[in-house]
Every structure is written in structure tokens, then in C-alpha cells.
Amino acid sequence: MPPERTQPPQRSKTPAAEELDPKESDRLARIKIQAVIDFNDRHKITYFKSDVFKFFGVSRRKGWELLHGDKYEEKKPKAGRDPRGRPPKVTRDDIAKLEDILANGDIQTSELSWSDLTELAGLTHVHWHTVRSHIHDMDYLKCLGCERAWVSKEHGRRREEWCRITISIRPHWHDWVFVRFAGEMHFGLSAQNKLRIIHEPGTRHCADHDMERETLEKDVKRFHCWAWVGYDFISELVFYEVDSRNGAMTQDIYIDKILKPHVLPAVRAEPRLVLEENGDLGHTGLKTTKFKQENGISCYSHVAKSPDLSIIENAMSEQNLNRIPPSDDETAIAAIRTSWALVTKEWVNNLVMSMPDRLHHCLLTGGQLIGS
Structure with a gap:
């Protein structure tokens, strides 16, 4: 008769093994994440820290908190206007001024440089490169109230x-x-x-x-x-x-x-x-x-x-x-x-x-x- 199979002895789970203290768990996760980052940096391996966080099952926000400790502060929008997305440097009113100048098409405006055009339109808060980019993006300007146009x-x-x-x-x-x-x-x-x-x-x-x-x-x-x-x-x-x-x-x-x-x-x-x-x-x-x-x-x-x-x-x-x-x-x-x-x-x-x-x-x- 074949010998009777016996189950391997089970390890007794201690309370510490079942559930680590949150602080201890964060400390161990920080050590592992930092070790991988140091290894990659030392051997000049291209990587993303977000991938390291994901490998250890840590969110991006939590990962940065573990690495920087108390120095990490999440950037939250302040009260009032939502700062996400930079407001345009050239507004619709600014574009209307540019259209008006270009649509006139007289000799003086046709000989203007980009910097002169920017100054003439009163757009002293932007560089003339920005004005040129907006003009090139327009392709053509035609007023609905008159026949002036520019291409x-x-x-x-x-x-x-x-x-x-x-x-x-x-x-x-x-x-x-x-x-x-x-x-x-x-x-x-x-x-x-x-x-x-x-x-x-x-x-x-x-x-x-x-x-x-x-x-x-x-x-x-x-x-x-x-x-x-x-x-x-x-x-x-x-x-x-x-x-x-x-x-x-x-x-x-x-x-x-x-x-x-x-x-x-x-x-x-x-x-x-x-x-x-x-x-x-x-x-x-x-x-x-x-x-x-x-x-x-x-x-x-x-x-x-x-x-x-x-x-x-x-x-x-x-x-x-x-x-x-x-x-x-x-x-x-x-x-x-x-x-x-x-x-x-x-x-x-x-x-x-x-x-x-x-x-x-x-x-x-x-x-x-x-x-x-």
C-alpha cells in the first residue's frame, strides 16, 4: 500500500504577519521603492518613477509621499478661478485690433514690421513672435460688416x-x-x-x-x-x-x-x-x-x-x-x-x-x- 500522504506543517500566523502597522508598511514600501530607484540611477537605466510605484502596488500620489515624506505637498487648486490651463496671451479683442490694422491695407501698415505691428495694436504684454503665430494661424481675415480682407x-x-x-x-x-x-x-x-x-x-x-x-x-x-x-x-x-x-x-x-x-x-x-x-x-x-x-x-x-x-x-x-x-x-x-x-x-x-x-x-x- 502506498504510504499515507501527510499535509506539510502549517506556519502559525502571528498578528504582525497578518497585518503590519501602517507606519511599518510605509517604511518597508519606501525602502523597496528607493532601492529600485537607486539601482536604476546607478546603472543609468531609463525608467519612470510612476512605473516603480505601480510595480509595488502604490499609487502615484502615495509613491511621492513615501519618497519625500513631510516635504511632499499635493498641489491643489486655490479658491477662486481654476488655474489649470494657461489663459491665452492674445485675447479676442487683441485679434480684433490686429484684424482692423491688417484689413485697412494702406501703405503704412503694409510696411510695418512684426514688432511695429505688435506695438501699434497695443500688445506690449506679448512678444511679436506670439503675434506672428496668431496671424499665420488665421489664414485669412474678412469682416462681415465691410469688404476689407487680408490673406x-x-x-x-x-x-x-x-x-x-x-x-x-x-x-x-x-x-x-x-x-x-x-x-x-x-x-x-x-x-x-x-x-x-x-x-x-x-x-x-x-x-x-x-x-x-x-x-x-x-x-x-x-x-x-x-x-x-x-x-x-x-x-x-x-x-x-x-x-x-x-x-x-x-x-x-x-x-x-x-x-x-x-x-x-x-x-x-x-x-x-x-x-x-x-x-x-x-x-x-x-x-x-x-x-x-x-x-x-x-x-x-x-x-x-x-x-x-x-x-x-x-x-x-x-x-x-x-x-x-x-x-x-x-x-x-x-x-x-x-x-x-x-x-x-x-x-x-x-x-x-x-x-x-x-x-x-x-x-x-x-x-x-x-x-x-
């Missing part, structure tokens, strides 16, 4: 290149007869039942028109719609809803609500049609690109931040929303439709015929906006 050199080069290529493809106005300019419009209905067009970032009021500036609340009701225009053609407005507040078109909505019911039938009736659209992901994503290729929809994207080179931008900016004071969503949509109905084919045709002149103007002025 950065880099964006001007992009506009010139786009115009040079486009005019080589469509040098005459009749080459634009089959181009249809498409885009989205975004409207906001404020708590005071006032409709306003929500313009894209980069288009803002200059300092002279601060009194005309009206900020829309975050909880404002917003409406999003799509349209396209061309020679002897103006479409109806197509309203759509999206989850994002800025009304960015998704690929699924663009295909199901726009391309399939509106663009595709028109292209099948006239295969020579070319769709002009902006370069948003909803228009140029893999899914929409594949759909357009499979269904023979010819298209191209206009140069970004160039409302003067896209006719749909002109048509949308002409909206007069004060003809029907809206009181609710239904009357707001009615006001938008009524305003859009005022756009005439004759006016759109003149815009289409002006496309070659617009491209030449952009090339002659070094990429500046038309009307600047």
Missing part, C-alpha cells in the same frame, strides 16, 4: 496654385456652365427669436463693427441645410440634422440625404455635370468617394477658406432673414426658405460668368481675396 502669404500661395490649375482647365466662362456649386448653410435661432447665419471660423467682425456683433448662446436652436447652384439652376434647400453642433456633414447623411436623392438623378440626366464642394471629411471621405466613383459623379473641392472663389458662398451670404420674424421652428424654416427664394437665376448666372475674372484677379493680387 496670409502661405494661404495666398495655396490660392494662387489652385487658381492656376483651375483656370488651365476652365479658362472661359462657358466652361463653367456645367459646374454646380454646393455647400451647407447653418442658421441659429436665439432666445429672442432672431435668426442669424452662423459663419465659419475665420470670418469675423473687425473692430469698427463691434457694435454689430451678436453672439449666439450655446443653447441656441440651430438649423442646417444644403443647396447647390449653377448656370440657370437653383436648387431647393435640403434640411438635415446631425449630432454635432457645428452641423458638420457626415458621410452617411451626405450619401443618403444629398447624393442619392438630389445629385445622382441630376447627373444621370446630364452626365456633364460637375459637383463643386468643400474638402470636409463628409464630402471627401472614403465612403462618399467610393459612392461617387461607382455612380459616375464628377466632382472637385474648392480651395479652403476662400468664399470669394465659390459661388454658393456668395448666394448664401446674401440671405435676408428679417423678412419673416420667426416665433418657432416652423416659422424659422419658412423664413429661411423665403430668403433663399429671393436668389434669382440671373444673379447666379452673372456669378458663374465671373469665375474666370475671379481666378485672374486672385493670380494678379498674389492670392488676395476679391474686394480686398
Whole structure:
């Protein structure tokens, strides 16, 4: 018979072994953590102290407390304004001053250095490098209350290149007869039942028109719609809803609500049609690109931040929303439709015929906006 198995003797657990005193436990953890840190430092091993804390099952805060003892103090926000996140050195009012100076475009301001521009705008609290960075990030400035505008050199080069290529493809106005300019419009209905067009970032009021500036609340009701225009053609407005507040078109909505019911039938009736659209992901994503290729929809994207080179931008900016004071969503949509109905084919045709002149103007002025 096999020998009977016996259980190994069990160690008797002492109270100290079952649960160490918290101070003793911290002391042992400190010794282990410090030993690993000293070893890595002595052998010049790259490591992170947070990884050492994690290895010994200690939180980052607790680990630093063990290493520094009473000298460690957790940085807590003081009472009042939350200090997390450094406030911008250049405020919106500062940007408005810069826009006003640059938009004037006279000889004196065109010869200003960056330091002179900074001093002229009264931004003595920032370095001119900061001002230059903000100007370059703007790309273009265009006031909604006047026609003054300014384009950065880099964006001007992009506009010139786009115009040079486009005019080589469509040098005459009749080459634009089959181009249809498409885009989205975004409207906001404020708590005071006032409709306003929500313009894209980069288009803002200059300092002279601060009194005309009206900020829309975050909880404002917003409406999003799509349209396209061309020679002897103006479409109806197509309203759509999206989850994002800025009304960015998704690929699924663009295909199901726009391309399939509106663009595709028109292209099948006239295969020579070319769709002009902006370069948003909803228009140029893999899914929409594949759909357009499979269904023979010819298209191209206009140069970004160039409302003067896209006719749909002109048509949308002409909206007069004060003809029907809206009181609710239904009357707001009615006001938008009524305003859009005022756009005439004759006016759109003149815009289409002006496309070659617009491209030449952009090339002659070094990429500046038309009307600047």
C-alpha cells in the first residue's frame, strides 16, 4: 500500500504577519521603492518613477509621499478661478485690433514690421513672435460688416496654385456652365427669436463693427441645410440634422440625404455635370468617394477658406432673414426658405460668368481675396 500522504506543517500566523502597522508598511514600501530607484540611477537605466510605484502596488500620489515624506505637498487648486490651463496671451479683442490694422491695407501698415505691428495694436504684454503665430494661424481675415480682407502669404500661395490649375482647365466662362456649386448653410435661432447665419471660423467682425456683433448662446436652436447652384439652376434647400453642433456633414447623411436623392438623378440626366464642394471629411471621405466613383459623379473641392472663389458662398451670404420674424421652428424654416427664394437665376448666372475674372484677379493680387 502506498504510504499515507501527510499535509506539510502549517506556519502559525502571528498578528504582525497578518497585518503590519501602517507606519511599518510605509517604511518597508519606501525602502523597496528607493532601492529600485537607486539601482536604476546607478546603472543609468531609463525608467519612470510612476512605473516603480505601480510595480509595488502604490499609487502615484502615495509613491511621492513615501519618497519625500513631510516635504511632499499635493498641489491643489486655490479658491477662486481654476488655474489649470494657461489663459491665452492674445485675447479676442487683441485679434480684433490686429484684424482692423491688417484689413485697412494702406501703405503704412503694409510696411510695418512684426514688432511695429505688435506695438501699434497695443500688445506690449506679448512678444511679436506670439503675434506672428496668431496671424499665420488665421489664414485669412474678412469682416462681415465691410469688404476689407487680408490673406496670409502661405494661404495666398495655396490660392494662387489652385487658381492656376483651375483656370488651365476652365479658362472661359462657358466652361463653367456645367459646374454646380454646393455647400451647407447653418442658421441659429436665439432666445429672442432672431435668426442669424452662423459663419465659419475665420470670418469675423473687425473692430469698427463691434457694435454689430451678436453672439449666439450655446443653447441656441440651430438649423442646417444644403443647396447647390449653377448656370440657370437653383436648387431647393435640403434640411438635415446631425449630432454635432457645428452641423458638420457626415458621410452617411451626405450619401443618403444629398447624393442619392438630389445629385445622382441630376447627373444621370446630364452626365456633364460637375459637383463643386468643400474638402470636409463628409464630402471627401472614403465612403462618399467610393459612392461617387461607382455612380459616375464628377466632382472637385474648392480651395479652403476662400468664399470669394465659390459661388454658393456668395448666394448664401446674401440671405435676408428679417423678412419673416420667426416665433418657432416652423416659422424659422419658412423664413429661411423665403430668403433663399429671393436668389434669382440671373444673379447666379452673372456669378458663374465671373469665375474666370475671379481666378485672374486672385493670380494678379498674389492670392488676395476679391474686394480686398
